[in-house]
Amino acid sequence: MTVHIGAEPGDIADIVLMPGDPLRAKWAAETFLEDAVCYNKVRGMLGFTGTWNGHRISIQGSGMGMPSLSIYANELIRDFDVKTLIRIGSAGAMQKDVAIRDVVLAMTATTVSSPSRGILKELNFAPCANWELLHAAWNVAQTRSVKTHVGGIYSSDVFYDERPDLNEQMTRHGILAVEMEAAELYTLAARYGRRALAVLTISDHLLTGDVLPAEERERSFGDMVEIALEAATA
Ligand code: ADE
Numbered sequence: 001m002t003v004h005i006g007a008e009p010g011d012i013a014d015i016v017l018m019p020g021d022p023l024r025a026k027w028a029a030e031t032f033l034e035d036a037v038c039y040n041k042v043r044g045m046l047g048f049t050g051t052w053n054g055h056r057i058s059i060q061g062s063g064m065g066m067p068s069l070s071i072y073a074n075e076l077i078r079d080f081d082v083k084t085l086i087r088i089g090s091a092g093a094m095q096k097d098v099a100i101r102d103v104v105l106a107m108t109a110t111t112v113s114s115p116s117r118g119i120l121k122e123l124n125f126a127p128c129a130n131w132e133l134l135h136a137a138w139n140v141a142q143t144r145s146v147k148t149h150v151g152g153i154y155s156s157d158v159f160y161d162e163r164p165d166l167n168e169q170m171t172r173h174g175i176l177a178v179e180m181e182a183a184e185l186y187t188l189a190a191r192y193g194r195r196a197l198a199v200l201t202i203s204d205h206l207l208t209g210d211v212l213p214a215e216e217r218e219r220s221f222g223d224m225v226e227i228a229l230e231a232a233t234a
Pocket of ligand 1: 090091092156158178179180203206
Protein backbone atom coordinates (compact mmCIF):
# COMPACT_ATOMS: atom_id res chain seq x y z
CA MET A 1 0.00 0.00 0.00
CA THR A 2 1.34 3.40 -1.00
CA VAL A 3 0.12 6.90 -0.20
CA HIS A 4 -2.26 6.94 -3.18
CA ILE A 5 -2.71 3.29 -4.19
CA GLY A 6 -4.35 0.91 -1.71
CA ALA A 7 -3.01 -2.30 -3.25
CA GLU A 8 -0.85 -5.11 -1.86
CA PRO A 9 2.38 -6.21 -3.59
CA GLY A 10 1.40 -8.49 -6.50
CA ASP A 11 -2.07 -6.93 -6.94
CA ILE A 12 -0.93 -4.89 -9.95
CA ALA A 13 0.16 -6.39 -13.29
CA ASP A 14 3.44 -5.64 -15.12
CA ILE A 15 1.39 -3.89 -17.82
CA VAL A 16 -0.79 -0.92 -16.82
CA LEU A 17 -3.10 1.12 -19.05
CA MET A 18 -3.67 4.63 -17.72
CA PRO A 19 -6.75 6.63 -18.73
CA GLY A 20 -7.08 10.08 -17.11
CA ASP A 21 -10.66 9.41 -15.98
CA PRO A 22 -11.09 6.75 -13.25
CA LEU A 23 -14.58 5.95 -14.55
CA ARG A 24 -13.01 5.18 -17.94
CA ALA A 25 -10.70 2.77 -16.09
CA LYS A 26 -13.80 1.05 -14.66
CA TRP A 27 -15.52 0.97 -18.06
CA ALA A 28 -12.41 -0.41 -19.81
CA ALA A 29 -11.85 -3.06 -17.11
CA GLU A 30 -15.50 -4.19 -17.27
CA THR A 31 -15.53 -4.16 -21.08
CA PHE A 32 -12.14 -5.71 -21.94
CA LEU A 33 -10.81 -7.65 -18.95
CA GLU A 34 -11.86 -11.03 -17.60
CA ASP A 35 -12.20 -11.48 -13.83
CA ALA A 36 -11.37 -7.80 -13.19
CA VAL A 37 -10.82 -6.97 -9.52
CA CYS A 38 -10.76 -3.39 -8.19
CA TYR A 39 -7.54 -2.90 -6.16
CA ASN A 40 -7.77 0.84 -5.54
CA LYS A 41 -10.46 3.25 -4.43
CA VAL A 42 -8.26 5.82 -2.66
CA ARG A 43 -9.49 9.31 -3.68
CA GLY A 44 -11.81 7.60 -6.18
CA MET A 45 -8.82 6.98 -8.50
CA LEU A 46 -9.98 3.48 -9.45
CA GLY A 47 -7.55 0.73 -10.44
CA PHE A 48 -8.39 -2.78 -11.68
CA THR A 49 -6.48 -5.96 -12.52
CA GLY A 50 -7.77 -8.75 -14.74
CA THR A 51 -6.75 -10.73 -17.80
CA TRP A 52 -6.98 -10.02 -21.52
CA ASN A 53 -6.26 -12.84 -23.97
CA GLY A 54 -4.49 -14.66 -21.15
CA HIS A 55 -2.26 -11.68 -20.23
CA ARG A 56 -2.46 -10.09 -16.79
CA ILE A 57 -3.33 -6.39 -17.24
CA SER A 58 -4.10 -3.50 -14.87
CA ILE A 59 -6.02 -0.35 -15.72
CA GLN A 60 -5.36 2.60 -13.38
CA GLY A 61 -6.84 6.13 -13.55
CA SER A 62 -4.15 8.82 -13.63
CA GLY A 63 -6.22 11.96 -13.08
CA MET A 64 -5.78 15.04 -15.26
CA GLY A 65 -2.48 16.83 -15.78
CA MET A 66 1.15 15.89 -15.24
CA PRO A 67 1.27 16.43 -11.44
CA SER A 68 -1.54 13.89 -10.94
CA LEU A 69 -0.20 11.37 -13.46
CA SER A 70 3.25 11.72 -11.90
CA ILE A 71 1.98 10.55 -8.50
CA TYR A 72 0.40 7.38 -9.91
CA ALA A 73 3.19 6.57 -12.39
CA ASN A 74 5.87 7.07 -9.69
CA GLU A 75 4.09 4.70 -7.29
CA LEU A 76 3.33 2.13 -10.02
CA ILE A 77 6.98 2.07 -11.08
CA ARG A 78 8.83 2.47 -7.77
CA ASP A 79 6.52 0.56 -5.41
CA PHE A 80 4.77 -1.96 -7.68
CA ASP A 81 7.60 -2.47 -10.22
CA VAL A 82 5.34 -1.94 -13.24
CA LYS A 83 7.27 -2.48 -16.48
CA THR A 84 4.94 -1.15 -19.22
CA LEU A 85 2.75 1.95 -18.88
CA ILE A 86 0.42 3.06 -21.68
CA ARG A 87 -1.57 6.26 -21.42
CA ILE A 88 -4.94 6.02 -23.15
CA GLY A 89 -6.70 9.36 -23.42
CA SER A 90 -8.05 12.20 -25.49
CA ALA A 91 -6.25 15.05 -27.24
CA GLY A 92 -6.99 18.21 -29.20
CA ALA A 93 -5.81 18.23 -32.84
CA MET A 94 -3.34 20.93 -33.91
CA GLN A 95 -2.95 20.09 -37.63
CA LYS A 96 -5.44 20.34 -40.50
CA ASP A 97 -4.96 16.72 -41.57
CA VAL A 98 -5.62 15.31 -38.08
CA ALA A 99 -9.38 14.88 -37.59
CA ILE A 100 -11.85 14.15 -34.81
CA ARG A 101 -11.86 10.35 -34.02
CA ASP A 102 -8.35 9.84 -35.46
CA VAL A 103 -5.79 8.08 -33.26
CA VAL A 104 -2.42 9.68 -32.51
CA LEU A 105 0.56 7.60 -31.33
CA ALA A 106 2.82 10.06 -29.54
CA MET A 107 6.42 9.59 -30.69
CA THR A 108 7.60 12.58 -28.61
CA ALA A 109 5.98 14.91 -26.08
CA THR A 110 7.03 18.57 -25.94
CA THR A 111 6.42 20.62 -22.77
CA VAL A 112 6.85 24.08 -21.33
CA SER A 113 7.32 22.48 -17.91
CA SER A 114 6.63 19.22 -16.11
CA PRO A 115 7.01 17.86 -12.56
CA SER A 116 10.48 16.70 -13.67
CA ARG A 117 11.59 20.28 -14.41
CA GLY A 118 12.95 20.49 -10.86
CA ILE A 119 15.64 17.87 -11.55
CA LEU A 120 16.18 18.51 -15.27
CA LYS A 121 16.65 22.27 -14.67
CA GLU A 122 18.11 23.98 -17.78
CA LEU A 123 18.15 20.71 -19.75
CA ASN A 124 15.57 20.56 -22.56
CA PHE A 125 15.09 16.81 -22.23
CA ALA A 126 13.21 15.20 -25.17
CA PRO A 127 10.61 12.78 -23.75
CA CYS A 128 10.00 9.98 -26.28
CA ALA A 129 7.93 6.81 -26.58
CA ASN A 130 9.35 3.31 -26.26
CA TRP A 131 10.12 2.20 -29.82
CA GLU A 132 8.96 -1.41 -29.35
CA LEU A 133 5.54 -0.27 -28.13
CA LEU A 134 5.23 2.48 -30.74
CA HIS A 135 6.11 0.09 -33.55
CA ALA A 136 3.71 -2.57 -32.27
CA ALA A 137 0.88 -0.03 -31.86
CA TRP A 138 1.44 1.25 -35.41
CA ASN A 139 1.27 -2.32 -36.78
CA VAL A 140 -1.95 -3.01 -34.85
CA ALA A 141 -3.50 0.28 -36.02
CA GLN A 142 -2.85 -0.70 -39.67
CA THR A 143 -5.23 -3.64 -39.23
CA ARG A 144 -8.08 -1.32 -38.11
CA SER A 145 -10.30 1.17 -39.87
CA VAL A 146 -9.34 4.08 -37.58
CA LYS A 147 -6.97 6.64 -39.20
CA THR A 148 -3.75 6.74 -37.20
CA HIS A 149 -0.94 9.32 -37.07
CA VAL A 150 2.52 9.02 -35.51
CA GLY A 151 4.44 12.12 -34.45
CA GLY A 152 5.09 14.75 -31.81
CA ILE A 153 2.47 15.93 -29.34
CA TYR A 154 2.39 18.80 -26.84
CA SER A 155 1.80 18.05 -23.13
CA SER A 156 0.33 21.29 -21.80
CA ASP A 157 -0.24 22.42 -18.21
CA VAL A 158 -3.41 24.26 -19.15
CA PHE A 159 -6.68 23.21 -20.77
CA TYR A 160 -8.00 26.79 -20.91
CA ASP A 161 -4.94 28.19 -22.62
CA GLU A 162 -4.43 31.99 -22.49
CA ARG A 163 -1.36 31.75 -24.75
CA PRO A 164 -2.68 31.12 -28.29
CA ASP A 165 0.74 32.16 -29.61
CA LEU A 166 2.27 29.02 -28.04
CA ASN A 167 -0.30 26.78 -29.72
CA GLU A 168 0.46 28.54 -33.02
CA GLN A 169 4.15 27.69 -32.60
CA MET A 170 3.26 24.06 -31.90
CA THR A 171 1.15 23.88 -35.09
CA ARG A 172 3.93 25.60 -37.04
CA HIS A 173 6.44 23.03 -35.79
CA GLY A 174 4.31 20.05 -36.85
CA ILE A 175 2.96 19.02 -33.44
CA LEU A 176 -0.07 16.80 -34.07
CA ALA A 177 -2.12 17.28 -30.92
CA VAL A 178 -2.26 18.64 -27.37
CA GLU A 179 -2.99 16.71 -24.17
CA MET A 180 -1.79 17.09 -20.58
CA GLU A 181 0.08 13.98 -19.33
CA ALA A 182 2.38 12.12 -21.75
CA ALA A 183 5.63 14.08 -21.31
CA GLU A 184 5.87 13.28 -17.59
CA LEU A 185 5.01 9.62 -18.25
CA TYR A 186 7.78 9.36 -20.87
CA THR A 187 10.27 11.13 -18.61
CA LEU A 188 9.58 8.81 -15.66
CA ALA A 189 9.79 5.75 -17.93
CA ALA A 190 13.19 6.96 -19.20
CA ARG A 191 14.42 7.60 -15.64
CA TYR A 192 13.46 4.16 -14.38
CA GLY A 193 14.10 2.11 -17.56
CA ARG A 194 10.44 1.23 -18.23
CA ARG A 195 8.39 1.14 -21.45
CA ALA A 196 5.84 3.90 -22.07
CA LEU A 197 3.54 5.02 -24.86
CA ALA A 198 0.57 7.39 -25.23
CA VAL A 199 -2.28 6.25 -27.51
CA LEU A 200 -4.66 9.17 -27.97
CA THR A 201 -8.06 9.72 -29.59
CA ILE A 202 -8.78 13.16 -31.04
CA SER A 203 -11.75 14.59 -29.12
CA ASP A 204 -11.59 18.23 -30.26
CA HIS A 205 -9.89 20.35 -32.90
CA LEU A 206 -8.08 23.57 -32.02
CA LEU A 207 -8.10 24.88 -35.61
CA THR A 208 -11.67 24.02 -36.65
CA GLY A 209 -13.49 24.01 -33.28
CA ASP A 210 -14.92 20.52 -34.05
CA VAL A 211 -15.77 18.35 -31.02
CA LEU A 212 -16.35 14.57 -30.81
CA PRO A 213 -20.07 14.02 -30.06
CA ALA A 214 -20.58 12.60 -26.54
CA GLU A 215 -22.39 9.48 -27.84
CA GLU A 216 -19.36 8.52 -29.97
CA ARG A 217 -16.77 8.82 -27.22
CA GLU A 218 -17.18 5.25 -25.98
CA ARG A 219 -16.70 3.64 -29.40
CA SER A 220 -13.64 5.76 -30.21
CA PHE A 221 -12.21 5.00 -26.78
CA GLY A 222 -12.65 1.27 -27.45
CA ASP A 223 -10.40 1.36 -30.55
CA MET A 224 -7.69 3.01 -28.50
CA VAL A 225 -7.93 0.46 -25.64
CA GLU A 226 -7.62 -2.44 -28.09
CA ILE A 227 -4.60 -0.88 -29.83
CA ALA A 228 -2.96 -0.39 -26.41
CA LEU A 229 -3.74 -3.96 -25.24
CA GLU A 230 -2.43 -5.55 -28.43
CA ALA A 231 0.72 -3.39 -28.50
CA ALA A 232 1.52 -4.07 -24.84
CA THR A 233 1.26 -7.83 -25.27
CA ALA A 234 2.79 -8.15 -28.79
N1 ADE B 1 -7.32 16.87 -24.10
C1 ADE B 1 -8.29 16.79 -25.03
N2 ADE B 1 -8.42 17.95 -25.67
C2 ADE B 1 -7.51 18.81 -25.12
C3 ADE B 1 -7.17 20.14 -25.35
N3 ADE B 1 -7.80 20.85 -26.28
N4 ADE B 1 -6.19 20.70 -24.59
C4 ADE B 1 -5.57 19.96 -23.65
N5 ADE B 1 -5.86 18.70 -23.39
C5 ADE B 1 -6.81 18.11 -24.13
